[in-house]
Amino acid sequence: MVMQPSTSLLLKIEDLSVYYDKTQALKNITLSVRANGITALMGPSGCGKSTFLRAINRMHQLYDSIKLTGSIRLESHDIDLLAHDTPVEWVRTHIGMVFQKPNPFPKTIFENVAYGLRVQGVKNKNELEGKVQKALESAGLWKEAKDRLQKNAFTLSGGQQQRLCIARALAPEPEVLLMDEPTSALDPVSTQVIEELVMSLCEETSIMLVTHNMHQARRISNDVAFLYLGELLESGTTEQVFGDPKHETTRSYLLGSIG
């Protein structure tokens, strides 16, 4: 843990449920998330952690069969992210996302990072170049990429591509960065690079990280939320949850007897 998160609130999630057709994937989640820290969502596969994460930037809205109820308040703006009169574009420029598999656009490295600014209508070349450089520096990719900004993003290695995706998400300067198992498709060395990167990033943004790897959660997070079968079983600081889990299921997960 690089730094202690502030005590101010980032998100207040109340009574959040997600339904795929008729099955309920997420059951009445209520959770407060602290600002400027790393909050890890962990739990066995299929427990709803990705579903939870994708509810925050309203990714579920892309698919007709998925329904959401409840509210997610972004405290700094006092706005309900799920409300109908909150434009989804606003939500997504304030809340960035990094996906499980690196998914750069088949365009140049520069255009990948600049895209989030372009959709907001930024046309000024100097401003674009400045912000692209800043984002690439934050993502630790500037040194490797600065001489090949006009090369296709697919000329990068897998780990570099994921850092490019992080830079792309950082360029619009989001308040929250959602990361959906960002290292599960990477080798151990790339994973370590990304983990160190994530820890350094919480100085500029708050991070919510999905991981099925409890060691990763323990290594890098300040807070942990443990989900099991669509329910939030336990949440608290990482030390608390790992040191003295209150729930029997959490304990057996951490001991490795379920997973």
Next chain:
Amino acid sequence: MKALISPQQRRAKIYARIFVTASFAILGLSFLVLILLFADLLTKGLPRLSMAFLTSFPSRFADQAGILSAWVGSLCIVILCLLFAIPVGIGAAVYLEEYMNKSWYANQIEISLGNLAGVPSIIYGLMALGFFVYQLGLGHSVLTAGLTLSLLVLPIVIVSARESLRSVPDNLKEAAYALGASKLQMIRHHQLPYAQSGIFTGVILSLSRALGETAPLLTIGALTFIAFLPQTPIQPDFPFVNFNWLMDPFTVLPIQLFNWTSRPQAEFHQNAAAASLILVTLTVLLNLTAIILRNRSRRKYQW
């Protein structure tokens, strides 16, 4: 020596070899037919090919007859057809793929599109005769022909465009949305560019189809003997362009061909062979252009 593979595996290997041989033989056979046809065309038509043949109007004397009005007509109509069919087809595909809710109604449209692609072209001709020629009063014109052919190829363009729009991976679309892109931005900046090469494939297919069509054009009143060209769209006086050529009568290469082959004199059959060569060349040239465009966009966006 003990066999390294089981009898079943050996049998599978033999079957595989038989299958490959048979496939190759069939491929060779169809290729051979193509070669023979083309050789036949060449021997009959090549001696008749000359600049004069390309720049003369049809005539009742076989040795003076040319295909000027036919190839100009073909070119005008095909270009007009693509001008209508490409934007409408891509627009329809985008709407069907990205905007329309999956419903009973959407399903019916899906089925109808498949069926429309298989409707005999003469039906399109009859429909165009009733609607474009009489209802809208467009006459037996270049415009009517272009519109008719565009209707004919529209299902092909739509189906192939939808297919390639659908093949753009969800994770790229989600990446765009996650950065705050609106649906229209996602489609314009990502989905359409990445689907471009597939869309071109559909356009190539429809182009060949449009060039070879005869029946619907006869139905809407193509002339078989035409000794003038459509008016030039550029004029010396203000406003320097005119669209009168759209309303001019027309003929196309396949119709000229059909006309010549149905005559008793052998000289005209030679003309028909020469005109076929031109038609084939025109098709190949147009396809080549489309393929070059497609490959360029394929190189640009690969993942």
